[in-house]
Amino acid sequence: MMELKEYPLLHQVDLMLALLKVATEGRATLDDALSRLKGNLRSVGEPLPVPDSEIRGELARALDRLTQAVLLEPAGDGGFRITPRGMRTLAEHPGGVDDSVLMRFPEFRAFIDQESGGRPAGRKTVFTGRTDDPRIIEYDEGYAAFHDGQPLQANPYEADRVMHLAWENGWCQARDDSLRGESWSAAVRKA
Template sequence: MDDAEPILLHEPDFMLAVLRAAREGPARLDDAVARLRAHLAAAGEPLALAPEELTRRFEEAARLLEGACAIVPADDGRYRLTPRGVRLLAEHPDGIDQSVLRTFPEFRAFMATTSRPGPEDDPRLPAFHAGMQAFAERRALSDNPFASDTPDHLAWECGWSEARDEALRR
């Protein structure tokens, strides 16, 4: 049986391609695209993304990596790795995503200034903020006021946990 379904590409694939393209010196996003195409071709997989979507995904990966201080702009639209980018490649050879980047205070600050979700973007944001407030008020995780099988319960728990993690990082 032939499974002709194309491979799914995820954020770590794009971030790794961006970082690996600049491993030897300043690179362009086109270099990262070529690297990903070659990797997929070696695996016998097609690149099943429209050119606009491919460009958008690589630009987003580069934007996030720059926000984490893993790459910096070089000349002529190129970018280069920073020591942090080199370290990320060494420590995470199988993939880098936002959960890895969030360990850096620069990335958290970058995200706070560039993406301000509002209630119209995420209907669970009030529950998330309520969970953060509950941690600040020294309430227990078990004090979650939402039914355990609801999205609001999870959002509240995520907010509480995020506040706890922030407190532990200080």
Template sequence: MAVPAYSELMLPLLQYASDGKEHHIRDAVQPIAEYLELSEEDLNEFIGNGSETKFAYRLRWAKTYLKKAGLIEATGRGLFRITQRGRDVLATSPTRITNDMLMQFPEFVEFKTGSARKTVDNHKESITESQPPKELIRSLHAEINRDLADELLEYIMGVSPAFFEKLVIDLLLAMGYGGALSNAGQTIGRSGDGGIDGYIQEDKLGLSMIYVQAKRWGAGNNVQRPAVQAFVGSLMGVGATKGVFITTSHFSQGAREYADSIPNLKVVLIDGTQLTQLMIEHNVGVSAEQTFVIKRIDTDYFELS
């Protein structure tokens, strides 16, 4: 048989995880392939630049969709485990799991549309309409990047605090701060630093400094107003006028309101969602896997005909 579509792999993968144990996606490849009775030819079919088999790639997307719908949960890099919602779905004895079935879950709607406010009915209506190819490519590209952002955040949560501080400096350098100076950005790298983890020169001449605070906190552990106040106190202590507070979690409303209200001091707050978006945009911790070029008619060429 041909390599199944990712949608045809969602039910076998969820059934594979039904034992409640923690699994790595690479360990699921062989048993599910055997269950589906795939041939060696099917398993040796590669995609793109040949770095991954088509079956492994589609199984990984099946995992992504199940995770976005809350049927499995990520427990580490590449690791996953079934959730109670996943058990509830299996209890209905489905013959297959489809995207339309997953659209009953708000988290999946948000992943597919980029907004939790869009209704399931509206989304179903939109996907039944014929999208022009370029619009479809843009939509799928955005979906790939949303998944990449989640995966990137998992990797960030697995690094050391010192590496995370270096990461945020690397990001600011990639965004153009500091110019080409070799010492344009530095981590402080010591305890008792008064809430400042690093600094970066705003311009090539080093006429202005931006100080950085980096908090690698888990989901749900939001940065509250007192943490931002402490950072502001540290900025004032060194005579700074600009600071960037970056976290892998989120900021409370009170923290954001306080940051917006400080006179004579500019503090930018970057949460986990913005952090991964900026990393993808500026190629920090990611690299291009494939590039597609869309061409059009060069009308200037034919004007001389």
């Protein structure tokens, strides 16, 4: 399996942007987003470097993350539509979004928190039915690092790796929890 981030116009930002944009036109499907990505590639003279099924799988994972952040919502029969929050976020980030943008939303942070300890491991994603791996170990390491008094710059992972982002997200969540004076899990249980 190839890493899509190695190819132009197939990074996580591009996948999420395709999903958000097709949803602005009404109810959409993964095939609609796949067609949009293929059109983007054709417009710059690039072939589709991997099979449709691989890109469809990556789109499904991106769709689940956007759904967890309430930027998209299910619309029956595997379809989805954009939410008002999704429209605002797309207007604020017309070049696309990634997990760093999604972390602004409490529902997405709760999803990541639940994945890292607020709920048993192995939660199934909404659209793929597969177990999602948001880099739980690195997130927990970052969370613990904050409580151990380490600065954000103590992140031990290379800046261009997903583990770096997961560690940073854990550290930032611990800081936010500390500022609120309670753990995020406790706040979620209250809701």
